[in-house]
Every structure is written in C-alpha cells, then in structure tokens.
Amino acid sequence: MSRISQQELESYLWGAAVLLRGLIDAGDYKQFIFPLLFFKRISDVWDEEYQTALADSDGDLSYAEFAENHRFQIPEGAHWNDVRQTPKNVGMAIQTALRQLEAANPDLLAGIFGDAPWTNRERLPDETLKNLIEHFSTQTLSVANVPEDELGNAYEFLIKKFADDSGHTAAEFYTxxxxxxxxxxxxxxxxxxxxxxxxxxxxxxxxxxxxxxxxxxxxxxxxxxxxxxxxxxxxxxxxxxxxxxxxxxxxxxxxxxxxxxxxxxxxxxxxxxxxxxxxxxxxxxxxxxxxxxxxxxxxxxxxxxxxxxxxxxxxxxxxxxxxxxxxxxxxxxxxxxxxxxxxxxxxxxxxxxxxxxxxxxxxxxxxxxxxxxxxxxxxxxxxxxxxxxxxxxxxxxxxxxxxxxxxxxxxxxxxxxxxxxxxxxxxxxxxxxxxxxxxxxxxxxxxxYVKRQTSNTSSAANSEQPASLAEAWDNWQTSGRAFWQQMDNLVETLDQLVSETEPDA
The missing domain is CATH 3.40.50.150 (Vaccinia Virus protein VP39)
Incomplete structure (x- = not known):
C-alpha cells in the first residue's frame, strides 16, 4: 500500500461523516465516527505488527500472535474484518467488538469507546453502518501507510470540522x-x-x-x-x-x-x-x-x-x-x-x-x-x-x-x-x-493600564480638537471599552437573576 497524503486522509475521514448526514444531528457525529476510526486503526496496526513478527520469526504463526508483539490485544471475533463480514445486526456486532476490545485492554482502553447507541436501528440501520464500514475499509490505516503525526493531524482536522457543524455545543469540547x-x-x-x-x-x-x-x-x-x-x-x-x-x-x-x-x-x-x-x-x-x-x-x-x-x-x-x-x-x-x-x-x-x-x-x-x-x-x-x-x-x-x-x-x-x-x-x-x-x-x-495610541498623537497634543474623525472615533472606543466590558458583565448578571426567579415550566 502507498502512503496516504494529508489531503486524501482528511477527505477520507470527512467522507465518513457525510454518510451520517440527515440521519443524526451533526453534534452527534463524533460519538460514532471517532470510535470506528480508532477501531480501524487498532485492527490495521495489529495486522501490521503480526506481519512484522511473522517476518522476524521465519513464519512462526504462534509467535506472531504473542501479546508481547502487539500494543493492543484483539480478542477472537473482535477484529475489524470480523465486523465487516457481519450480514445483519451490524450495530450489535460493532458494540460487542468494542466492548471486547475494552475488556481485553483494561489498563489502556477501559471506557474509551463511549456509550453511543449502536443498536438503535431507526437512527442507524444496517445499510448505513455497512456503508460506513466499507468506506473506512477503502484505506489501510497502518503506521507505515499513515504515520502517527499525520493521523493525529487528520484527527484534529475532524474534531474542528465537527465543532464547525455542532453550533453552540462546540465550545464544550473545542478551543x-x-x-x-x-x-x-x-x-x-x-x-x-x-x-x-x-x-x-x-x-x-x-x-x-x-x-x-x-x-x-x-x-x-x-x-x-x-x-x-x-x-x-x-x-x-x-x-x-x-x-x-x-x-x-x-x-x-x-x-x-x-x-x-x-x-x-x-x-x-x-x-x-x-x-x-x-x-x-x-x-x-x-x-x-x-x-x-x-x-x-x-x-x-x-x-x-x-x-x-x-x-x-x-x-x-x-x-x-x-x-x-x-x-x-x-x-x-x-x-x-x-x-x-x-x-x-x-x-x-x-x-x-x-x-x-x-x-x-x-x-x-x-x-x-x-x-x-x-x-x-x-x-x-x-x-x-x-x-x-x-x-x-x-x-x-x-x-x-x-x-x-x-x-x-x-x-x-x-x-x-x-x-x-x-x-x-x-x-x-x-x-x-x-x-x-x-x-x-x-x-x-x-x-x-494600556492606553490605545492614536494615529496622529503629536498633532492631537497641539490641538484641543481631534485631528480627524477617525482619531475621534478611536479616542471614543478607547475610553468606552472598559465601560462596555462592565455593561456586558451587568447584562450577564441580570440574565442570571431573571433565570433564577422565573418559575419552572
């Protein structure tokens, strides 16, 4: 496999989110896309480690599966390819595999995949989940194909895209x-x-x-x-x-x-x-x-x-x-x-x-x-x-x-x-x-403490009148900033008082 460019990687990741449009709120994309991306990465890196161990041991299959050769352990039936071959109840298959991965790696992965409603077939029918899995399967996310820095950058790109699409909730998870x-x-x-x-x-x-x-x-x-x-x-x-x-x-x-x-x-x-x-x-x-x-x-x-x-x-x-x-x-x-x-x-x-x-x-x-x-x-x-x-x-x-x-x-x-x-x-x-x-x-x-400088300080110093309309405006803005910051705070306080005194609906 050839290396994936940063642009190709970003397009690939965002393409997965596009498959969910119209089915779930944009603010919920992250709870489905990120676990699938991480699941795919774990599986592809495990395969990569397996092939390396196989080469190092002259084809010893048992040695290639030793836990010491893998950063994460993948239980039997919980590999990406196992889920990909599931014909129906795909959400349950995904949820089961993710829980098995967490259980097999308790010190590293406990709770990492969250609690997304994978088995809600009204929101995520089998067809949609199969499309998502096939989309992710179009690339191999091994370290050789996608080095850590590049995948990390693409992950950050996706976080920002989700923040852009999430409206007012973005500030809760993105700076x-x-x-x-x-x-x-x-x-x-x-x-x-x-x-x-x-x-x-x-x-x-x-x-x-x-x-x-x-x-x-x-x-x-x-x-x-x-x-x-x-x-x-x-x-x-x-x-x-x-x-x-x-x-x-x-x-x-x-x-x-x-x-x-x-x-x-x-x-x-x-x-x-x-x-x-x-x-x-x-x-x-x-x-x-x-x-x-x-x-x-x-x-x-x-x-x-x-x-x-x-x-x-x-x-x-x-x-x-x-x-x-x-x-x-x-x-x-x-x-x-x-x-x-x-x-x-x-x-x-x-x-x-x-x-x-x-x-x-x-x-x-x-x-x-x-x-x-x-x-x-x-x-x-x-x-x-x-x-x-x-x-x-x-x-x-x-x-x-x-x-x-x-x-x-x-x-x-x-x-x-x-x-x-x-x-x-x-x-x-x-x-x-x-x-x-x-x-x-x-x-x-x-x-x-920091007084704004006008563009024509010297001429203003020699005259009682501002040198220009622009300077007058600048002076007004400078003198008013502290006042308006206080006003913003006052409005926020009044909003708080109103919300506290309003009867519950």
Missing amino acids: NRTVVHLMTQLLAPQTGESIYDPTCGTGGMLISALTEVKRSGGEYRTLKLYGQERNLITSGIARMNLFLHGVEDFQIIRGDTLADPKHIEGDRLRQFDVILANPPYSIKQWDRTAFEQDKWGRNFLGTPPQGRADYAFQQHILASLSNKGRCAILWPHGVLFRNEEQAMRNKMVEQDWVEAVIGLGPNLFYNSPMESCIVVCNRNKPAARKHKVLFIDALNEVTRERAQSFLKPEHQLRILDAFQAFADQPGFAKVVTLAELQSQACNLSIPL
Missing part, C-alpha cells in the same frame, strides 16, 4: 487551536515536565504542548500528560487523540474536576509544572457548599458565588501548580474586574501569582462574540518580574475569514515577543507594579 498554540508558546513546556489540563475536552491543549516540545527540538517522549474531562464521550475522544498521536505516557480520567478531582497524590492534589486550561465559564450548577469546606484546600482565596464557578476553577489550577509551575488560562474578561470576585482577585494579585494578562480579540470563543483573555500565572517568577504584572492589549491581533476568527502566526509572534520582553510598548503592552494594581483595587481590566 480555537490558534489560541491554544499561543498559550503553549507562552508557557514553553520543557522536556520531562508534567502537563495538565483540568477540563481537557478532546485533548487539544495537551497535544499542543507535545507539538511545541517537538518543534523546539526537545525530547517529547519524556513528557507526562494528564487531563480530566467530565463528559464520557469527550474524554474518550481525548484518549483516542493521544493514542493516535503516538503518546504513551498519559492519564486522561473522566470526572468532575470541581466535585471530584481525580489526579491525587497521597492526601493532596497532584502538582504539575505546566497547566493549560479553557474551563467552562460562569457555570451555575456546582456544589458551592462543599467548596466552602473543600478538603483539598482549593478555597484559599475564598468561595466564589453560586452563579460563577470561574474562581473555583482558577483556585483548583493554582493549587495544582508545582513550585516551578506556571499556567495559562483562557477566560472571558469578566474574571478581571467583576465586583463579586474582588476579594479573591485581590488575594491572587497580592500573593504575586499573576504574571501577565493578555486581552484577545472577539469571536475566538467558539460560536460566541465575546472577547477573551489569557491569564498567565507563575509560582516561580524571575526576579525582574516579581511584584509586577504585564498587560497586553491584543484586541486587534486577530483575523476573521469565512466566519472564523483566528490568530495568524504574526499575531501570535507579536504577543509572544511582548510577553518575553516584559516591557512597555505604547498602546500595546504595559508593566504595572503591585502598588499600582492595589491603587485600582486589583482590578485587572486591561484598558485601565
């Missing part, structure tokens, strides 16, 4: 990958470090950390990757993602990070060198009462209000940092200035956790027009950065094409250069001392 790449570069993970995402979705941030270490020439195989994800299907997708990228040392555990953190060492939270996260924002359904008496000590800044668990996640992340740990967290701007979280924010700032606050442009949250920000914290700030916070206003460092917003490489580079320089850049970056922050009640709203 804009250009933002993820920027966050990873800001933290610069190193060989041998432990990396954690407490709300890992499909694993994109962990994959990005791996890719960044590879790109910088580090030994990526020594990285230790950890994640927790509440959703069963999404946690399975994350594990498949890491397997398909060739990662071996990882732990993705299903569970609610606030209610039941799974990464524990002894009687305390496990601590990590690098944490990347895009937590669900302003969730209302969480156990605030339990958090008031949190046995893991994650309420050291205080207990957040019931309607906003943001600082519960923030404290979980800070409590999970090692002595040299640093984190980058993607948030809406409200966490920077909301009055109800002021006391917690004050403590976080005064304890010198915060290293940088980076404001990004609108529409980078999936299917949301909100502006986002990255909060970078560091347990081991360099001496020159202690008792200081860098603010970066990168509102305009964004591109929008075909209804998609993203950061171009030059946008990421400008932000990264400013972060590494840690110096004032008029209109873009400002280093603020702890004393200055305290004079503003530790409000971290970026427009308070």
Whole structure:
C-alpha cells in the first residue's frame, strides 16, 4: 500500500461523516465516527505488527500472535474484518467488538469507546453502518501507510470540522487551536515536565504542548500528560487523540474536576509544572457548599458565588501548580474586574501569582462574540518580574475569514515577543507594579493600564480638537471599552437573576 497524503486522509475521514448526514444531528457525529476510526486503526496496526513478527520469526504463526508483539490485544471475533463480514445486526456486532476490545485492554482502553447507541436501528440501520464500514475499509490505516503525526493531524482536522457543524455545543469540547498554540508558546513546556489540563475536552491543549516540545527540538517522549474531562464521550475522544498521536505516557480520567478531582497524590492534589486550561465559564450548577469546606484546600482565596464557578476553577489550577509551575488560562474578561470576585482577585494579585494578562480579540470563543483573555500565572517568577504584572492589549491581533476568527502566526509572534520582553510598548503592552494594581483595587481590566495610541498623537497634543474623525472615533472606543466590558458583565448578571426567579415550566 502507498502512503496516504494529508489531503486524501482528511477527505477520507470527512467522507465518513457525510454518510451520517440527515440521519443524526451533526453534534452527534463524533460519538460514532471517532470510535470506528480508532477501531480501524487498532485492527490495521495489529495486522501490521503480526506481519512484522511473522517476518522476524521465519513464519512462526504462534509467535506472531504473542501479546508481547502487539500494543493492543484483539480478542477472537473482535477484529475489524470480523465486523465487516457481519450480514445483519451490524450495530450489535460493532458494540460487542468494542466492548471486547475494552475488556481485553483494561489498563489502556477501559471506557474509551463511549456509550453511543449502536443498536438503535431507526437512527442507524444496517445499510448505513455497512456503508460506513466499507468506506473506512477503502484505506489501510497502518503506521507505515499513515504515520502517527499525520493521523493525529487528520484527527484534529475532524474534531474542528465537527465543532464547525455542532453550533453552540462546540465550545464544550473545542478551543480555537490558534489560541491554544499561543498559550503553549507562552508557557514553553520543557522536556520531562508534567502537563495538565483540568477540563481537557478532546485533548487539544495537551497535544499542543507535545507539538511545541517537538518543534523546539526537545525530547517529547519524556513528557507526562494528564487531563480530566467530565463528559464520557469527550474524554474518550481525548484518549483516542493521544493514542493516535503516538503518546504513551498519559492519564486522561473522566470526572468532575470541581466535585471530584481525580489526579491525587497521597492526601493532596497532584502538582504539575505546566497547566493549560479553557474551563467552562460562569457555570451555575456546582456544589458551592462543599467548596466552602473543600478538603483539598482549593478555597484559599475564598468561595466564589453560586452563579460563577470561574474562581473555583482558577483556585483548583493554582493549587495544582508545582513550585516551578506556571499556567495559562483562557477566560472571558469578566474574571478581571467583576465586583463579586474582588476579594479573591485581590488575594491572587497580592500573593504575586499573576504574571501577565493578555486581552484577545472577539469571536475566538467558539460560536460566541465575546472577547477573551489569557491569564498567565507563575509560582516561580524571575526576579525582574516579581511584584509586577504585564498587560497586553491584543484586541486587534486577530483575523476573521469565512466566519472564523483566528490568530495568524504574526499575531501570535507579536504577543509572544511582548510577553518575553516584559516591557512597555505604547498602546500595546504595559508593566504595572503591585502598588499600582492595589491603587485600582486589583482590578485587572486591561484598558485601565494600556492606553490605545492614536494615529496622529503629536498633532492631537497641539490641538484641543481631534485631528480627524477617525482619531475621534478611536479616542471614543478607547475610553468606552472598559465601560462596555462592565455593561456586558451587568447584562450577564441580570440574565442570571431573571433565570433564577422565573418559575419552572
């Protein structure tokens, strides 16, 4: 078989999803397509390993089947080809094979295939499932045919396509990958470090950390990757993602990070060198009462209000940092200035956790027009950065094409250069001392510190009137940004109050 090009691979994978159109919601594609893709990969790699062992043993059939020659064990009757030959009740055959694979590989695959309704013949008749299996069977997904990096990239392509088609639910499992790449570069993970995402979705941030270490020439195989994800299907997708990228040392555990953190060492939270996260924002359904008496000590800044668990996640992340740990967290701007979280924010700032606050442009949250920000914290700030916070206003460092917003490489580079320089850049970056922050009640709203530069500053300085209509507009926008951020927060709060007071239907 010849190598499959990246374009052919992406077309092949998306072609499988097209077969489901009209039968199930686009948001449900992932729970069927990803398990079948992984099942096909496991089977084809097993065959490849079998042929290699056969060649090494001069045709010893028994030796070629030894468990030691295979990464995953495939029980008799649970190979892709067995399912392909099933004449009817194909959904049951698929479900049975997947459960047998999980049972035969409990340490690696327990629960990985999720709980998709394979046997619902109204949604997935035999004909559709046979078409899917035949479509996947048109390619051999061996390592020789499709190396791990290439299949991993195609898997990420498919995750994004599903996010594009999933509407408002996309943000629950997908974070804009250009933002993820920027966050990873800001933290610069190193060989041998432990990396954690407490709300890992499909694993994109962990994959990005791996890719960044590879790109910088580090030994990526020594990285230790950890994640927790509440959703069963999404946690399975994350594990498949890491397997398909060739990662071996990882732990993705299903569970609610606030209610039941799974990464524990002894009687305390496990601590990590690098944490990347895009937590669900302003969730209302969480156990605030339990958090008031949190046995893991994650309420050291205080207990957040019931309607906003943001600082519960923030404290979980800070409590999970090692002595040299640093984190980058993607948030809406409200966490920077909301009055109800002021006391917690004050403590976080005064304890010198915060290293940088980076404001990004609108529409980078999936299917949301909100502006986002990255909060970078560091347990081991360099001496020159202690008792200081860098603010970066990168509102305009964004591109929008075909209804998609993203950061171009030059946008990421400008932000990264400013972060590494840690110096004032008029209109873009400002280093603020702890004393200055305290004079503003530790409000971290970026427009308070980074003043936008007009295009004709010198002429404006010599005149009481703006030099042009464009300059007047720019001045108005600058002065109004902080106000409108506060207004967005007020509207969100009022919406919350209305929803809480409305009688149940």
